[in-house]
Amino acid sequence: MSRKLLVGLLLLATAKVASAQDNVEITGDVVYGHKFGLALTFDVYKPKENPNGAGALFMVSGGWYSRWSPPEQRMSLFKPMIDKGFTVFAVRHGSSPKFSIPEAVEDVRRSVRFIRLHAKRFGIDPQRLGVFGASAGGHLSLMLGTASDKGNAESQDPVLRVSDRVQAVVAWVAPTDLRIMVWKAPNHLPAYDRYPALDLDLKRAKEVSPIVHVTPDDAPTLLVVGQKDELVPIKHSQDIHVAFESKKVISKLVVLPDAGHGFQGKDKDAAMQTLVDWFEKHLAE
Numbered sequence: 001m002s003r004k005l006l007v008g009l010l011l012l013a014t015a016k017v018a019s020a021q022d023n024v025e026i027t028g029d030v031v032y033g034h035k036f037g038l039a040l041t042f043d044v045y046k047p048k049e050n051p052n053g054a055g056a057l058f059m060v061s062g063g064w065y066s067r068w069s070p071p072e073q074r075m076s077l078f079k080p081m082i083d084k085g086f087t088v089f090a091v092r093h094g095s096s097p098k099f100s101i102p103e104a105v106e107d108v109r110r111s112v113r114f115i116r117l118h119a120k121r122f123g124i125d126p127q128r129l130g131v132f133g134a135s136a137g138g139h140l141s142l143m144l145g146t147a148s149d150k151g152n153a154e155s156q157d158p159v160l161r162v163s164d165r166v167q168a169v170v171a172w173v174a175p176t177d178l179r180i181m182v183w184k185a186p187n188h189l190p191a192y193d194r195y196p197a198l199d200l201d202l203k204r205a206k207e208v209s210p211i212v213h214v215t216p217d218d219a220p221t222l223l224v225v226g227q228k229d230e231l232v233p234i235k236h237s238q239d240i241h242v243a244f245e246s247k248k249v250i251s252k253l254v255v256l257p258d259a260g261h262g263f264q265g266k267d268k269d270a271a272m273q274t275l276v277d278w279f280e281k282h283l284a285e
Contacts, residue, residue, distance in 0.1 A: 023048055024082050028071045032114035033107070033159070035094060040107055042115075043071040044122060045078050045088040052085030054283040055115060055124040057108075057166070059091055059133030059140040064104055064197035066095040080272050084280060087124050089115060093140070097196035101178070101208050104197075105147075108140050112164040113151065128283045130168035132275060135232065135261065136197075138174025142210035142240070145169035145219040168282035169221040170275045173261050175232050176240040177212075178205040191231055214243040220250035222278040224271045226259030252278070 025046045033040040042057075058078070060066050071090070078088045093099070093107035112129065119126035133141045148165040155161050175181055181188055182198045182205045192198050206212055221244060223237040237253055244251035254274050259267040 024075070026071045032091075033110050035099075035103075035107075038094070040092065040094065040110070041068075042089045042091040042111060043074075045071070045075075045082055045090070046123065047082045047085055047087065050085050051087060051123060052283075053123070053125045053285060054086055054128040054130065054279065055089060055119075055122065056081055056086045056279060056283075057089045057091050057111065057115065057129065057131045057144075059093075059108060059131065059137035061093060061104065061133060061137040061140055062135055063195045064096040064101055064136045066092045066104070068092060077272075080276050081279070084276055086279065086283075087122060089122075100204075101197050101200060102204060104140060105143050105208055108144060109148065109164040110159060112144060112148070112166060113159045113162040116164075117159055117162045125285070127167065128285070129166045130170070130279045130283050131166045132170035132172075132279075133174075134172035134263075135174065138171035139176070139178075139210065141169050141171045142174055142176060142221070143208065143213070145171075145221050146210045146213040146215070166219050168279055169219050170224070170278055171221065171237075172224045172263065172271055173226060173229055173232050174210075174223070174237065176210050176236040178209045181205070189231075211240045211243055214240065214247055214249065216247045216249060218244065218247070218249045220278075220282045222252050222254065222274060224254045224256065224263075224274060226261060226263065226267070227255050227257045228260045231261040250282075 025048055027044040029041045031039045031041055081088055091111045093104040116126040131141045131144050144166050151162045152160050181192050182200045184202055225234045225237045241251050241253040256267045263271045
């Protein structure tokens with residue numbers, strides 16, 4: 001590739017990002033809590049035109065690692081939602097290997113409480129919050145959908161007095177039963193040895209397994225999976241979908257026949273379209 005062509009392509013990509021940003025107000029690194037002297041943060045993407053008043057929290061997590069990146073780099077992922085008027089929050093949690101999965105769950109619970117408490121500041125309805133994520137992010141989304149609470153009215157921390165319940169969930173390729181994934185599980189897949197977060201005993205694994213917490217009052221949940229996923233087999237989503245149905249929870253399972261653990265191209269587009277449709281249906285005013 002010639003230098004001139006490369007420069008041209010880079011300028012075109014920059015122009016596209018700038019154009020997308022013209023329609024959104026980005027606020028980076030909003031602090032929603034602290035732990036061990038460290039700040040817990042999220043980025044906010046608010047549409048400048050026709051916001052619909054609903055908020056969607058994206059769990060920034062893969063393998064329960066949660067990494068910071070410039071907010072602009074996520075614009076292509078969030079654009080379909082922003083174009084429909086959703087305000088998106090990219091939530092980071094205390095990351096593996098320093099912090100465990102139970103600690104990550106508590107972090108994202110706090111993020112929901114904080115956003116609900118400050119809903120007026122973000123221009124959203126506190127009773128119209130959805131959550132979504134992929135893989136570990138999908139797991140955390142499901143934990144919010146199945147294992148949330150009303151808050152602790154006796155807490156001295158005003159954030160902890162607020163409910164962390166969400167009104168809709170979308171989970172892509174999500175682990176749902178960590179009891180068969182942690183290192184102490186006798187038949188866990190060898191690939192899981194690469195993830196320090198899965199160094200949990202079976203008791204703790206049960207506590208953070210969404211399938212254990214399914215109850216009739218859970219949020220409507222969309223599950224999107226790849227038929228060829230070898231890292232988080234489709235059975236995870238199939239089993240929790242059955243559990244949702246048994247408890248009369250609104251749930252839908254979408255299987256992408258040619259997809260693996262990561263969605264690309266037309267599979268990514270299809271997954272995002274189902275996500276937007278789900279949130280429009282269940283977070284409508």
